[in-house]
Amino acid sequence: MGIWRRLKNSLGFGEGIRERAEEEARFHLDMKAEELERRGLSAEEARRRARLEYGNVLALQEKAGDMDVVAWLDALGRDLRVAWRRLRRSPMFLIGSVLLLAIGIGVNAAAFSVVNLIFFKAMPYERSERLVVVQETRKGSNSNSNPRRQRDWGERVKAFTAVGSYFGESTVLRESEGNRPVTTARTVGDWFGLTGVKALEGRVFLSEEVRGGPVALLTERGRGLARVKDKIRVGGSVYEVVGVVSNDAFYGEEIDVVMPAPAGLLDGPRRAGFLVSVARLRDGVTLEAARAEAKSVAAALVREHPETDRDLDVELIPAQRAWSEAARKPAWMLQALAALLLLITLVNLGGLFLARGMERERESAIRVFLGAGRAHLLRVHFAEAALLVGLASGLSLLVGNWGLRAADVVYGDEFPALRLAVLDGRVYAALAAVGLAATMGFALLMGWRNGQVSAMPGQAQFRARAVLIVAQAALGMLLLGAAVQMAAEFRKTQGAPLGFAAQGIVSAKVDLPWDVPMPELLRAIEAGKREMGALPGIAAVEITDRLPLEGGTQSGEVFVRGKDQKAGDNVGYRSVTPGYFGLMGIPLFEGELPRRENEVVVNREFAVKFLDGKAVGKAVSPDQKRWLTVVGEVGGVRVAGNEEKPRAEMYTLMGSSYWPKLSFVLKTSEPPGQLAAAIRRTWAGISDVATVRGVATVEERMDLALRQPRSQRDLVAAFALVALALVVTGMYAIMASDVLRRTREMGIRLAVGATPASLVWLSLKRALRMALVAIAVGLVVGVYAAGTWIETRPLLIGAGATLLAMVLAAMVPAWRGSRVPPLLALKHD
Amino acid sequence: MKNDALSGNLNLLVLKTLALGPMHGYGIAARIQQLSSDALRVEEGSLYPALHRMEQEGWIQSDWGLTETNRKARFYTLSKQGKKQLELELDSWRRIARGVEMVLAAR
Numbered sequence: 001m002g003i004w005r006r007l008k009n010s011l012g013f014g015e016g017i018r019e020r021a022e023e024e025a026r027f028h029l030d031m032k033a034e035e036l037e038r039r040g041l042s043a044e045e046a047r048r049r050a051r052l053e054y055g056n057v058l059a060l061q062e063k064a065g066d067m068d069v070v071a072w073l074d075a076l077g078r079d080l081r082v083a084w085r086r087l088r089r090s091p092m093f094l095i096g097s098v099l100l101l102a103i104g105i106g107v108n109a110a111a112f113s114v115v116n117l118i119f120f121k122a123m124p125y126e127r128s129e130r131l132v133v134v135q136e137t138r139k140g141s142n143s144n145s146n147p148r149r150q151r152d153w154g155e156r157v158k159a160f161t162a163v164g165s166y167f168g169e170s171t172v173l174r175e176s177e178g179n180r181p182v183t184t185a186r187t188v189g190d191w192f193g194l195t196g197v198k199a200l201e202g203r204v205f206l207s208e209e210v211r212g213g214p215v216a217l218l219t220e221r222g223r224g225l226a227r228v229k230d231k232i233r234v235g236g237s238v239y240e241v242v243g244v245v246s247n248d249a250f251y252g253e254e255i256d257v258v259m260p261a262p263a264g265l266l267d268g269p270r271r272a273g274f275l276v277s278v279a280r281l282r283d284g285v286t287l288e289a290a291r292a293e294a295k296s297v298a299a300a301l302v303r304e305h306p307e308t309d310r311d312l313d314v315e316l317i318p319a320q321r322a323w324s325e326a327a328r329k330p331a332w333m334l335q336a337l338a339a340l341l342l343l344i345t346l347v348n349l350g351g352l353f354l355a356r357g358m359e360r361e362r363e364s365a366i367r368v369f370l371g372a373g374r375a376h377l378l379r380v381h382f383a384e385a386a387l388l389v390g391l392a393s394g395l396s397l398l399v400g401n402w403g404l405r406a407a408d409v410v411y412g413d414e415f416p417a418l419r420l421a422v423l424d425g426r427v428y429a430a431l432a433a434v435g436l437a438a439t440m441g442f443a444l445l446m447g448w449r450n451g452q453v454s455a456m457p458g459q460a461q462f463r464a465r466a467v468l469i470v471a472q473a474a475l476g477m478l479l480l481g482a483a484v485q486m487a488a489e490f491r492k493t494q495g496a497p498l499g500f501a502a503q504g505i506v507s508a509k510v511d512l513p514w515d516v517p518m519p520e521l522l523r524a525i526e527a528g529k530r531e532m533g534a535l536p537g538i539a540a541v542e543i544t545d546r547l548p549l550e551g552g553t554q555s556g557e558v559f560v561r562g563k564d565q566k567a568g569d570n571v572g573y574r575s576v577t578p579g580y581f582g583l584m585g586i587p588l589f590e591g592e593l594p595r596r597e598n599e600v601v602v603n604r605e606f607a608v609k610f611l612d613g614k615a616v617g618k619a620v621s622p623d624q625k626r627w628l629t630v631v632g633e634v635g636g637v638r639v640a641g642n643e644e645k646p647r648a649e650m651y652t653l654m655g656s657s658y659w660p661k662l663s664f665v666l667k668t669s670e671p672p673g674q675l676a677a678a679i680r681r682t683w684a685g686i687s688d689v690a691t692v693r694g695v696a697t698v699e700e701r702m703d704l705a706l707r708q709p710r711s712q713r714d715l716v717a718a719f720a721l722v723a724l725a726l727v728v729t730g731m732y733a734i735m736a737s738d739v740l741r742r743t744r745e746m747g748i749r750l751a752v753g754a755t756p757a758s759l760v761w762l763s764l765k766r767a768l769r770m771a772l773v774a775i776a777v778g779l780v781v782g783v784y785a786a787g788t789w790i791e792t793r794p795l796l797i798g799a800g801a802t803l804l805a806m807v808l809a810a811m812v813p814a815w816r817g818s819r820v821p822p823l824l825a826l827k828h829d
Numbered sequence: 830m831k832n833d834a835l836s837g838n839l840n841l842l843v844l845k846t847l848a849l850g851p852m853h854g855y856g857i858a859a860r861i862q863q864l865s866s867d868a869l870r871v872e873e874g875s876l877y878p879a880l881h882r883m884e885q886e887g888w889i890q891s892d893w894g895l896t897e898t899n900r901k902a903r904f905y906t907l908s909k910q911g912k913k914q915l916e917l918e919l920d921s922w923r924r925i926a927r928g929v930e931m932v933l934a935a936r
Contacts, residue, residue, distance in 0.1 A: 024854060027902050
């Protein structure tokens, strides 16, 4: 009975019961008071008595309403509707608080999801806390292992139950339509036994297949490539697909196909270094004991293999720690920043609530007068809080997801597992709960304050809040300064000369597998240059190992003839065809281009750094055995998007060293889209194992290479904007409540002849004072604590922007306060 | 009479009062008090919830109207269903009253 009607009421089709009750109550009170007055009471006393006798009608109504679920839902729906109506009447408050909450929750959810992944979430391996990385070192710096040494660790260190690892390889899958590029993982040792990763379908490798068995696994990612039991042809060999494993099997790395490393490689030279081994600790063995044993084995290996294992030492690092090493510090910093941000957003939210509470004071006073109990007022406030948090949660999902994707782009290269980071549902729920609790807390405070009809905040409260705003603005100023500095650095890097001019040039990346023999590689290079050059519309074809801005390929030591000492470390070695410089617009400053294998050109940076500025005619060597004559000096090009200056580099002739990843540059008037098909067809005819990894203009490649620094800049800019928004909302809230608090004072001043402009100035003076204190604090902190990092100019720009933002935020309420008609202002209390 | 005892019969009293003609809430309370020679005082806090409940049951209807002093007030009228309910409640009241009387008259 009555359910339909109640539902109707709660959905808003019925007449507003609450409003009706209020009106009826008011009528009743009036009548009662009149009657009491007729009996001889004073008007004031009559009203007081009427209220007393009336009792707490609303509270009683609510008590009656709480009797069944429908009534409870009815009440909830009604409260939410009332709350929404109230919120809509204060758009500034609504937008401000939803934004604050969304930023606070979203950023923290993203940051904590990353922290969670790095520090707390177990790796997707069986008892992953018992896995250690066997990190080989030589003279204190990390070095890589090879299958033979890995076998030694596994057989001789008794603290290990298993040792294994994998390495990634880009290769091709032969399909009927042509070659398809795939990323493979080649396992060395029993990777699946070691990690406990199980097959989702079919099986993993059997122990007899671990050494180069003709079997393959697909990851979920590569599932579309074939079916279990299919035969696939990868990089020239045939494998039988035996199962499917999870994408997580390689901790975030994007792998399509998994195969055991070929047996030949397992018995390759002990000198090679391309592996990092992972071991499982035997139960009951401590990390320290295992480390001591591994070190003694390392010492034995040094004695047994003095040629290859000279200076060998070993360190055991818990796997999770090792894999997340690079990301640990940034992650903590990110989380600390995010937590600080949450704190600031909550403080500002409190400010907004206070200002609004004061604006709504009059309305609440009426409700209290009508007999609305505290409980009722609280319920309305709670409904508002719930509504705000609900809206903000939706928005914060967007913020959080954007944050995670940005983090992935910026740090994904150093820490591929970042790809596994998803907004954690529980983290998210916890944060939303914090937001709800805080909002409810503020609501409670406001509700309690409103319960006491005229509890205006005093001067002391204003001071306390002003201190908070000042601290916040000082911090905001530092953040802004940092952001300005980073943006400026980015712009400086981006604006730096590239060192080449490659308009109208199309590049085609062609990959051959790492095990392609040198003669075949040379044949492919030559055939590629010849056959692509014969395509219609191609004026010239040249080759480089990697395009500018895309990073270096090989680097190493360099020696200069006539000097005993090594001239430098980490010097870039490039291979190009001689025509490459002309095609790319790289100037030849002196000498000529190389024509023979023992001739090289160096760039100006190399010449200045190692050859006293006079390069031509000198002899350089990577190892003091093979000497190369410098025949020319060319201009430097930028190697990476985030590096301002070119590195010192040396160019050898293409084909004089082994590097099977080629970038062809083609001078053409044809659009790359039309060229792509022809280039692919050409290469399908040249080689069984080559893949064309994409055809694009050089400008497009540059754009791609700049993606990471650009995301970095966007991230910083976003932080700066958030900081600015925080300062603005904080300032707005405190000034709004200050102006409201002083409405009466304003009215008096207006009544005795003050101009509105002078009143605005009165408020602005307060704001200005706060801003100046904030800037002073920020400058002191900036100069002494962060002085080495933030430069003066960005710091001053940050200070200026903060000042401007604070004054502008104060303008709105100050102006509004000055416009109140004097009479209304005087009536305010 | 204390309110506790009254509350069980509030529906009856209100319906009976409204049978005399449409009335606003304040008038209902005043009328009950007057007719009972101040013996029964309806607490406002229970009157309005009762009125709303009865309206939801369909026994009474309400609408905005003007009082003699030209003030806006909510007037309640007895519906057809309400008349039936009044008779039901009167019957049950009389039965109970008779019963109570008989118990009290026993020696």
